[in-house]
Amino acid sequence: MSFLRLLARNQLALAGLVVMGVVVALALVTPLLPLAPPNVTDTGNRFVPPFSEGALLGTDHLGRDLLSRLMWGTRLSLAVGFAAALIAATIGAAIGIIAGYYGGRTDNVIMRGVDMLMAFPYILLALAIVAALGPGLINALIAVAAVNIPFFARNIRGITVGIAHKEYVDAARLSGMSDLRIILTEILPNVIPVIVIAMSTTVGWMILETAGLSFLGLGSQPPVADLGSMLGEARSALITNPHTSIVPGLMILVIVMAINLLGDGVRDALDPRLKSGALNRPLPATLVAKDREPAPQHQDVILTLDALQTQFHVKDRVYRAVGGVSLSVKPGECLGIIGESGSGKSVTALSVMGLVASPPGLITGGSVHYRGEDLVGAPYRKLRTLRGSEVAYIFQDPQATLHPLYRVGDQLIEAISSHRSIGRDEGRNKAVELLEAVRIPNAQARIDDYPHEMSGGMRQRVGIAMAMANDPEVIIADEPTTALDVTVQAQILSLLDDLRRERGLAIVFITHDFGVVGQLCDRVAVMYAGRIVEEGPTRAILDAPRHPYTARLMACVPELGGGRRRLEAIPGLPPPVNDLPPGCAFAPRCDRARPECRAGEIALEPEGDRALRCLYPVEQPEAAE
Ligand code: ADP
Numbered sequence: 001m002s003f004l005r006l007l008a009r010n011q012l013a014l015a016g017l018v019v020m021g022v023v024v025a026l027a028l029v030t031p032l033l034p035l036a037p038p039n040v041t042d043t044g045n046r047f048v049p050p051f052s053e054g055a056l057l058g059t060d061h062l063g064r065d066l067l068s069r070l071m072w073g074t075r076l077s078l079a080v081g082f083a084a085a086l087i088a089a090t091i092g093a094a095i096g097i098i099a100g101y102y103g104g105r106t107d108n109v110i111m112r113g114v115d116m117l118m119a120f121p122y123i124l125l126a127l128a129i130v131a132a133l134g135p136g137l138i139n140a141l142i143a144v145a146a147v148n149i150p151f152f153a154r155n156i157r158g159i160t161v162g163i164a165h166k167e168y169v170d171a172a173r174l175s176g177m178s179d180l181r182i183i184l185t186e187i188l189p190n191v192i193p194v195i196v197i198a199m200s201t202t203v204g205w206m207i208l209e210t211a212g213l214s215f216l217g218l219g220s221q222p223p224v225a226d227l228g229s230m231l232g233e234a235r236s237a238l239i240t241n242p243h244t245s246i247v248p249g250l251m252i253l254v255i256v257m258a259i260n261l262l263g264d265g266v267r268d269a270l271d272p273r274l275k276s277g278a279l280n281r282p283l284p285a286t287l288v289a290k291d292r293e294p295a296p297q298h299q300d301v302i303l304t305l306d307a308l309q310t311q312f313h314v315k316d317r318v319y320r321a322v323g324g325v326s327l328s329v330k331p332g333e334c335l336g337i338i339g340e341s342g343s344g345k346s347v348t349a350l351s352v353m354g355l356v357a358s359p360p361g362l363i364t365g366g367s368v369h370y371r372g373e374d375l376v377g378a379p380y381r382k383l384r385t386l387r388g389s390e391v392a393y394i395f396q397d398p399q400a401t402l403h404p405l406y407r408v409g410d411q412l413i414e415a416i417s418s419h420r421s422i423g424r425d426e427g428r429n430k431a432v433e434l435l436e437a438v439r440i441p442n443a444q445a446r447i448d449d450y451p452h453e454m455s456g457g458m459r460q461r462v463g464i465a466m467a468m469a470n471d472p473e474v475i476i477a478d479e480p481t482t483a484l485d486v487t488v489q490a491q492i493l494s495l496l497d498d499l500r501r502e503r504g505l506a507i508v509f510i511t512h513d514f515g516v517v518g519q520l521c522d523r524v525a526v527m528y529a530g531r532i533v534e535e536g537p538t539r540a541i542l543d544a545p546r547h548p549y550t551a552r553l554m555a556c557v558p559e560l561g562g563g564r565r566r567l568e569a570i571p572g573l574p575p576p577v578n579d580l581p582p583g584c585a586f587a588p589r590c591d592r593a594r595p596e597c598r599a600g601e602i603a604l605e606p607e608g609d610r611a612l613r614c615l616y617p618v619e620q621p622e623a624a625e
Pocket residue numbers: 312314319320321339340341342343344345346347348360577
């Protein structure tokens with residue numbers, strides 16, 4: 001099972017699992033073992049030291065066999081600890097689910113009760129409960145379970161509130177399911193992992209708390225041993241006969257350590273976000289390998305990428321997301337980058353300004369020159385002043401890039417003021433100007449809208465306005481129209497085209513749609529598996545694709561009114577970039593591939609104003625003449 005495999009990868013958790021397995025197994029078989037009776041006193045043999053004849057761990061102040069008491073005591077402590085955790089989790093989760101699901105007054109009444117319980121320091125509360133019920137192991141169990149209920153109730157309520165109004169729960173309600181069924185089939189499966197995680201991280205605590213109560217004489221009563229009462233009885237002989245307290249003390253330490261390590265491992269294995277490194281803090285700029293070979297600088301173009309290589313190093317795997325990409329763009333020019341999803345377009349774009357998350361991202365080779373200056377490995381301060389003011393980005397999903405709690409005007413002003421100081425009125429005027437520039441009607445009023453009050457196309461215009469806020473020289477647009485419908489897409493494309501002509505912007509436009517490339521781009525680079533396979537003027541490539549991949553990609557675009565051509569999907573999938581084949585990466589999916597294609601490196605050969613990485617290109621009738 002993948003859960004166990006994940007758990008086993010965490011060595012500390014594995015150690016915890018093994019230790020706990022041994023302890024629990026021993027506790028289970030204790031009654032079958034040939035042990036001395038745990039409660040029979042033999043005052044003639046008091047305080048026998050460990051490793052003596054007939055008493056492996058020695059005896060206590062009443063001459064009882066410590067090994068036997070330890071085994072029986074561990075059995076009892078584990079049972080009480082697990083029982084308390086189970087009770088607290090069940091009752092707490094039930095309370096939390098009811099409060100979170102019904103909400104309103106039910107929620108208020110229940111949660112205020114829980115708050116009251118939480119207002120007491122909880123060991124005091126446990127003491128008070130035991131004092132009221134009277135000492136005894138069952139009462140200690142009740143007390144420990146009771147003081148932990150609020151913890152579970154709060155946790156689970158929070159999760160439930162988040163789920164209770166999800167669309168699939170509403171759908172279940174609309175289909176006429178009863179509340180009980182919704183809770184059991186829609187809510188519970190979603191909160192169970194959280195309950196398991198909370199339990200696995202609190203069982204250790206509960207064992208400690210029970211031991212604490214027993215230590216104070218409020219838990220297990222003599223002569224029955226649990227780990228806490230053994231410690232309590234050994235207290236008077238702490239200095240003279242330390243083995244009597246060390247034995248149960250070590251056992252408590254081992255159990256709690258093992259449970260906590262295991263609990264952390266369980267949490268990590270259950271939470272898919274932690275696996276992919278959600279807790280890693282990415283650095284402000286992408287890391288650069290020390291042995292990178294920079295490329296020479298270029299003058300006439302504004303932005304040049306030279307043999308840029310960006311990789312992701314995850315554990316011992318290396319993902320070559322960008323494997324030596326060279327591109328350049330001039331002022332007023334629009335360069336398209338096209339390729340299937342996963343071909344490395346976004347990583348290329350983000351590498352330009354060092355925006356790839358590091359770790360795990362790493363730029364291992366090549367250069368990015370902006371106005372003749374190498375940005376790869378440039379100091380963070382340098383990159384920060386260039387980001388947004390010289391090179392700006394537009395991303396796919398404006399819903400995700402705009403802050404939901406601020407008005408769009410304030411977000412525009414913030415984009416400006418992060419690069420130069422600007423007064424309130426001036427900022428507002430500039431923001432209105434920007435919204436007008438991206439053709440938002442009635443900009444004066446829309447400036448006070450929140451992002452959710454705008455439509456998708458409108459939000460993307462705001463995204464473009466933000467990119468324009470500091471009059472950048474280069475705009476990198478990463479699939480800015482993919483989330484929009486076709487009519488809005490056409491408007492956004494013509495807007496970008498106008499801006500480029502009016503202001504002489506250089507645009508790098510990433511897309512997976514040849515239709516879009518044809519409308520906007522002067523040149524286009526086709527990417528596959530992290531490399532450019534064909535590059536050239538858009539018209540030339542659209543008229544006569546030379547690389548089989550380009551040709552197949554174009555065959556995927558429907559043609560309005562054409563009707564005669566069959567739409568064809570490309571069979572197979574792009575290769576995983578951590579395991580690229582030698583030679584041409586497209587060969588496995590290509591019907592023109594021959595053995596040479598798979599043999600070794602194929603260079604990107606220039607042919608006039610085009611370039612091609614293919615040994616057996618598609619022949620064009622015109623080219624043959
Ligand atoms: P696209 O062309 O669709 O924009 P991307 O540039 O986002 O593709 O991704 C290129 C490749 O890099 C993909 O194969 C992806 O699996 C890999 N990749 C992206 N981010 C990471 C990451 N954080 N860890 C490992 N691999 C990654």
